[in-house]
Every structure is written in structure tokens, then in C-alpha cells.
Amino acid sequence: MASVNMADVKRLREMTAAGMMDCKKALEEAEGDFDKAVDILRLKGAKDVGKREARTASNGLVAVKHEGDSLAALLELNCETDFVAKNERFQQLAADIVGHVAATKPGDVPALLESQLNGKSVKELLDETNAALGEKIEIRRFSVLDGGYIVSYMHKTDPQLPPAVGVLIQLDKPNAEVAKDIAQHTAAMAPRFLSPADVPAEVIEKERSLFEQMTRDEGKPEAAISKIVDGRVNGWYKDFTLVEQAFVKDNKKTIAKVADEAGVRVLAFTRYKVGQA
Template sequence: MSISAGMVKELRERTGSGMMECKKALVEANGDLELAIENMRKAGLAKADKKSGRIAAEGLIGAKIASDGKTAAIVDLNCETDFVAKGEDFIGFLNNIATALLTSDVETPEQLQEMKLESGKTVDEVRRELIAKLGENITIRRFETYKLSEGGASCYLHGSKIGVLVELAKADDALGKDIAMHVAACKPVCVSDDQVSQDEINKEKDIFSAQALESGKPAEIIEKMISGRISKFLAEITLLGQPFVKDDKTTVGQLLKSKGNSVIRFTRFEVGEGIEKKEENFAEEVMAQVRGA
């Protein structure tokens, strides 16, 4: 049967695929629109599987807070290029995941893949469809949700590449956003000294001891030097010990005390952290294509 322009237009609107791809799918399905969509979805899933091994070190961080401040979610959604990350489809997918997390009981990556979005499709179904449409590997690298019975949660997004959630013992959105901004800028490892492992402290102590012994000073002086260095180390890596980013004359701990509040926990995500990006050499890539031709 003949394939009309209207049929191609409708298929494009429903799948987001290119004109020629839609026309080909309709021809193969003998004009059956639903069959064409089903075949394109199957082909898209196959394409998604092929792209799953490709490095996805670009992307966006999304964060949402429920209107009552008692539920919060943060998501690190990755793709291969910044161009795709800036597209409406990618941004919409990120926002839909974060929104759905606010009302879900999802705890594991496997559960997240099966979580239903507002469209009725699962996260993984939409992810695979986007891979087929956009031509890049897309992964949900990590996520975190806060469910609070008391206190409140706040978030801060630095552009779209760094995101922070903070839980306070007492709801205070202005203070929470200030603390979240500080965490984004200063990257503390944990909230307080007691959350630093003894192994980490011992490792630093060994390093400081070796350095102090080279000074040739008396043992009691060396012990004081080591103690001072450990205290400085803990202040540098803990949220409460760091100078507040908006006023370096006071620590975050002092700020919180002055407000009669405390931080229960925080989560900081930065796009691409810890991922080894592939180094592109476009000259070599072009030469390889020439040789192949």
C-alpha cells in the first residue's frame, strides 16, 4: 500500500524518530501504524543494548523537594555528550525521575529501573527509547531520597553539574540552602569528626609522624605537632569544621550552633566525578576512517 505523508507525520509525532526511518518502518509494516511503532521499539531496545558499554561521563544533576519539605530526591543522569545533556528530552527525563522518586519507595537501582513514570512507562523503558532516539548511551548513575519525619530538607544546584541535598534537624530552608551551597563549593567528606574512620585517621597520622620525625625535635613536641595536624586535617574534611563559605571567620559548626540547628546528613553529586573519560583524538579518528574507506 502507499504510505502517505500524514502517516509518516503521525509516526514521527508518536516516536520522535526521523522522517526516513518512519517511512521505512511503515513500508515494512505494510502501513500498520501500531506494528511500525512496535517494530521500532524493538529495534530501539537492540540499539540501546549495543550502546550500553559506552562511557557516559556527561549529564545533569536533578534535585527536587516536596512542598512540605519532608521528602527530597537527587539524581545523577549521565549521557555521552554535553549536547545531548542540554536537550529537552534529556532534561525532561531527569525531572520526571526526580519527581517520581518523591512519592515512591524505591531504594535500589533495580527498583528504580522498574519505577513507573507519569507516562505509565518504566524508567528503563523511557531510558532505552531515549538511547534509540538520541543515539547515545544514557545511564542513571546514582540517586538518593530522603524521607523525613521531623526537620526539613533543602537543596542547591550549581548550574546543572553539581547538586546537594541537606537534612536539618529543624526545618529552615534559608539555612539549609546556605549549607547546601557550602557543601557544593567546599566538598566536605562527612558532617563531623566522629564519622571519619579510625583507619583514615591512622593513615594520616602515619604520614604526619614521618614528616615530623625528620624535624629532629623532641618527642613531646613531635606529639603536639602530630595532634595539631590531625585536628587541622579533620577540620578540613568535615562540614562542621570548615570555614563557612559566606563568612570564613566562622565555621559551619558555629553557624549552626548560632541558629540552634544541626545537620543530620548531606548528599553531594557532581557529574562525571570518578569516571575516567575517554580522550578523543579526532585526527586519528579521521585517519582511521580514511584507511577503512
């Protein structure tokens, strides 16, 4: 059995919330393969592994810029400490960059870094702020939604800090009340995909494989395994796809039902939380 170092054990524990010994055993069983160790913990039922796989320790903020009701940009700008996240220069940099994103719609982060803002490249502006504030500052990700009717919701997890959670919701037609409800729901419930049809095939294949192994480990009859796995996949959709989630204000309705009753359709969403995938 492979030996593991305590740094990897600690990292796995922080990522999955599993116990220290469970993490150590999982890494040993996986022969040091970190991703495989995560799957092993999931098979053993470790608490919230699937929902915590992407957690990191980054600080920073989420910023938003609207251009009317049909275009908006969301940006995650990271730093090393919450002290810098509270800094006015850092917050102004985020506001400038997210406005630039909304105006220019760059294709990806490298393209954004190379683009010109106020006579300098965005990378140069980041480097200058890095030097001035004494911390590594980087753009983690951004999103632009264009068309339909778009609302945003920004949430502060700490009243002394800038928003750490940001959401964009795109509907096919205006409905401010429903859009706001869905945006707040999305901030709270952290869906990963819009609908079951939007989940990549490889993601479902992995989940189905894990559920099948769980079901076999539970000693279920072979003839019942396929049906049980299908049920667990459907449960996964209800947890991780927005339109299948139970509405936080009325758990007897799905988000799809809420939208349908209002005569609207959810076209897309973006949810960022600082430090999470």
C-alpha cells in the same frame, strides 16, 4: 622497576594534577598499582591530590525533586557529551526519574532500574533514550533525605548547561536563611562527611598513616610525631567535614557555630557534582 604505559600516566595526571614525570615515577615506584601511586604522590606533596582523587570526565546533570519541606531527592544522570546534557528529552528523563525516586524511595540504583515508571522499567526508559540520542546514558547515583527541614541548592557551572552541582541540606527545624547559606557553602566547599564522628575509621586510619609518613620524611623528632599527626588530622577534619569547615561568608565561624547561633542542627547533607565522587 616496573614499566608503565602512558595511558596510566595520563590518567593519574588528570586525576591528581601532578606533573607528568612525577606521575610516571610514582607508578614505577608503585609497580603499576594505581591507588598506591596516588598515595605516593600525596606523600611527596603533589598539588591537591587528595581533593582530586575522584575526578572523572563524565557529562550530565543533577536534578532535584521536593515533596514539601521535609522530603527531597537528588539524582545524577550521566551522558557522554554536554550536547546531550542540553537536550530536552535528556532533561525530562532526569526530571521524571528524580520525581519517581522521591515518590518511591528505592534502596539503590539496581532497585531503581528495575522499578516501574509510566508502564516501563526505568532501565527500559534509559535504553530508549540511549537509542534515541545515540549516547550511553546512565544513572550514577541518587539520594533521598526524609524528615526535618530540607532545602536544596542547584548550581550551573555553565549558563548554557543544566545544573552540574546539587546540594540537599537537612536541618532539625525550619530556618530558610541559614539552610540556604549552608547549602551554598556546601556547593562551594565540597565537604565529604557531615562531622568527624561520621568519617569511617578506615578513612582516618589511612590519612593518619599518610600524615605519619609525611612527618617522619620531614625529619621531625620522634617524640613530636604523634602530636603533629593529631594536628594534621584535625586540619583534615576542617577541610573535609561540613560542621568543622570555616563558613565561606565568615571564616571566623565554623558551620557548627553558624547552626548553633541560629538554634538549629544540621542532620544530613548530600552534594553531587557531575563526574565527581
